[in-house]
Amino acid sequence: MLIGGGSELEDRRRRLIEHLQRMSDEQFAAVVRREQAARWRRAKLTAHAREHARHFAEILGRPLTPSELDALSQSALQSWERLLVELGPDGQVSFIFVSRLTALGDILLVAARGGFIRTAIPMRSVNRWQQRHGAAVEVTHHAKKLGL
Amino acid sequence: MPRSLASKVRVYAAMADKLSKLRDYLEVYAMFDWRDDVYEDLQGGELLDSESVALLEHADQKLIEERATLLQRFPDLFHPDRKARIRRECWWWHLDEGPQVREQARALAKRS
Numbered sequence: 001m002l003i004g005g006g007s008e009l010e011d012r013r014r015r016l017i018e019h020l021q022r023m024s025d026e027q028f029a030a031v032v033r034r035e036q037a038a039r040w041r042r043a044k045l046t047a048h049a050r051e052h053a054r055h056f057a058e059i060l061g062r063p064l065t066p067s068e069l070d071a072l073s074q075s076a077l078q079s080w081e082r083l084l085v086e087l088g089p090d091g092q093v094s095f096i097f098v099s100r101l102t103a104l105g106d107i108l109l110v111a112a113r114g115g116f117i118r119t120a121i122p123m124r125s126v127n128r129w130q131q132r133h134g135a136a137v138e139v140t141h142h143a144k145k146l147g148l
Numbered sequence: 149m150p151r152s153l154a155s156k157v158r159v160y161a162a163m164a165d166k167l168s169k170l171r172d173y174l175e176v177y178a179m180f181d182w183r184d185d186v187y188e189d190l191q192g193g194e195l196l197d198s199e200s201v202a203l204l205e206h207a208d209q210k211l212i213e214e215r216a217t218l219l220q221r222f223p224d225l226f227h228p229d230r231k232a233r234i235r236r237e238c239w240w241w242h243l244d245e246g247p248q249v250r251e252q253a254r255a256l257a258k259r260s
């Protein structure tokens with residue numbers, strides 16, 4: 001979905017909140033479910049596994065094959081701990097599913113948009129990420145309340 | 149058990165090595181997030197062995213060398229509203245201002 005222009009982070013965040021507030025619970029749930037069913041584009045999955053092999057290997061002890069990365073991403077879309085929505089600079093809304101990746105405090109962010117996975121990337125702190133981002137909104141409570 | 153600082157440096161360095169291949173700005177965010185974590189550990193008094201120091205230096209240098217690519221592909225990373233909330237010591241978030249930001253950050257760190 002595309003939301004109109006503007007470039008200031010606070011303005012982006014405000015417009016995103018307004019957009020979310022206009023959605024009924026049913027509409028919100030339908031969009032989240034669609035993104036939970038998101039899939040990798042095949043070529044992107046293969047390239048992502050190859051290009052991120054070294055740091056996945058450092059984090060997980062070995063690199064991930066494309067099918068393992070696919071399975072990990074799908075799992076994160078279903079078993080997430082936190083859910084955030086971002087309005088990107090391109091005006092596109094993405095849902096970002098955050099799950100625990102290791103017992104060492106690493107987390108995995110899986111970003112989905114329009115039924116496709118944008119990326120799956122390990123990070124350290126979702127709070128810091130949210131603070132840095134400035135235009136992301138957390139919807140964890142709302143989504144959990146709806147049983148998503 | 150938390151992840152060791154040396155391991156965080158290795159993750160950051162692996163991501164920096166692939167910087168030109170990063171397709172999504174969230175991936176650059178992630179790389180910067182690992183660098184933030186390294187910074188915070190160092191600020192907290194943790195020490196790096198010489199091998200990790202060299203690896204961190206190499207990865208930081210990679211960021212400096214690739215700054216034009218970052219700016220061109222992910223200009224929103226350096227949005228003024230975002231930068232205003234991030235301390236100058238975290239120079240990687242201020243790379244749009246030029247390669248000198250790393251040295252300026254080092255000078256700031258020495259003064260504090």
